[in-house]
Every structure is written in C-alpha cells, then in structure tokens.
Amino acid sequence: MSNIDYEAEPLSRANIRDYATNIRAAIGFDQTPYIPIGDLLEFVLPRVMPDFFWDVWEKQQMGASHGLANPDTNSVILRNDVYVGACNGVGRERFTVIHEIGHLLLHHKDRLSLRRAVGKPKVYRDPEWQANCFAGEFLVSHKLVNQFHNVLEVSSAFGVSMDAARKQLKEFAKNGIWQK
Numbered sequence: 001m002s003n004i005d006y007e008a009e010p011l012s013r014a015n016i017r018d019y020a021t022n023i024r025a026a027i028g029f030d031q032t033p034y035i036p037i038g039d040l041l042e043f044v045l046p047r048v049m050p051d052f053f054w055d056v057w058e059k060q061q062m063g064a065s066h067g068l069a070n071p072d073t074n075s076v077i078l079r080n081d082v083y084v085g086a087c088n089g090v091g092r093e094r095f096t097v098i099h100e101i102g103h104l105l106l107h108h109k110d111r112l113s114l115r116r117a118v119g120k121p122k123v124y125r126d127p128e129w130q131a132n133c134f135a136g137e138f139l140v141s142h143k144l145v146n147q148f149h150n151v152l153e154v155s156s157a158f159g160v161s162m163d164a165a166r167k168q169l170k171e172f173a174k175n176g177i178w179q180k
C-alpha cells in the first residue's frame, strides 16, 4: 500500500508498540530477538491467520513496488529480490516485508477512509507511517533490546539495518526504554 489518499484510524507509537509486542508473544517470539522472515511467511503467519496468502512476483511484474498488501484478502505480494534478501537476513528487505504485514494487521477497510482534507495527513493517521512504525517496533522488541549494548549489536541481533536500529533506539530513548 502506498496510497496517500487514504487515512487510517489514529494510532500512536505507544499503541503500535503494545500491539507489536502482543503479536510477538502470540507467535512465540517474546524471548527471541531475531524473527526469521522465511519461517514467518511459510509457517507462522498461516497458523495464526488461516486465510493468509503470500506470493513472490518478478521485478517485471512489480515495477517500482517492493511489496503490495491487500488487508481485505489478507494477502501480500513481495518482489522476488525483496523476498530473497529478507530470507537472507538483509535488514532493509526484512523491514519491507514487515511493513507490508503491518498493513495487513492494521489496515482492514473498516479502519481506512478516503481522505477529504488537503495537505499532508496527520502522521498518526497516515497508513504508511503506521506500517513503518509497526515494522520497527515488531522487529526490534523493546522488551529484549536492553540485552544489547549499542547500535551495531541491536542491528545484528534483530536483523535491521544500522539506520533502522538507530531510529528505533532513538524512539526507545524518548520513553526511557533505552538509556545507553
């Protein structure tokens, strides 16, 4: 999803953090920092979402899109290179996959509406902001982050890019979760 003409029911980072933490616990990753994307798609999500559907399309079919999510059919299409990268532990691609999963979990059509206002949407109502926020909070668990000591350790333990690790730690620092 990338359509700026939609807005979502407002969700704060705190709401999304709680939600991501509950999902992690529900799928058995409350003690395990690294979420393996291949297993998540193949085994874990189909178990908790029986109608979950995912597929991998070639670059020619996807164009500039790295991933597409349809929350109303619980389906995600990933570009081949994104899928392969995510399975091989590339942080950026892992983030993209979880961003799309975030749309599935957060943006069923009863939570989205066409935006009538002009100008930039309020950040808390922007589906793209919410999906990015979900990806960061889900991949880097605030409950486990203090087992690690710096950006590099966090990046490799949770499988996110250095940039994503830095951003996430900054958010945790604002709430006193990260004090290093």
Ligand SMILES: [Zn+2]
Pocket: 001, 002, 099, 100, 103, 127, 128, 131
């Ligand atoms: Zn998106």
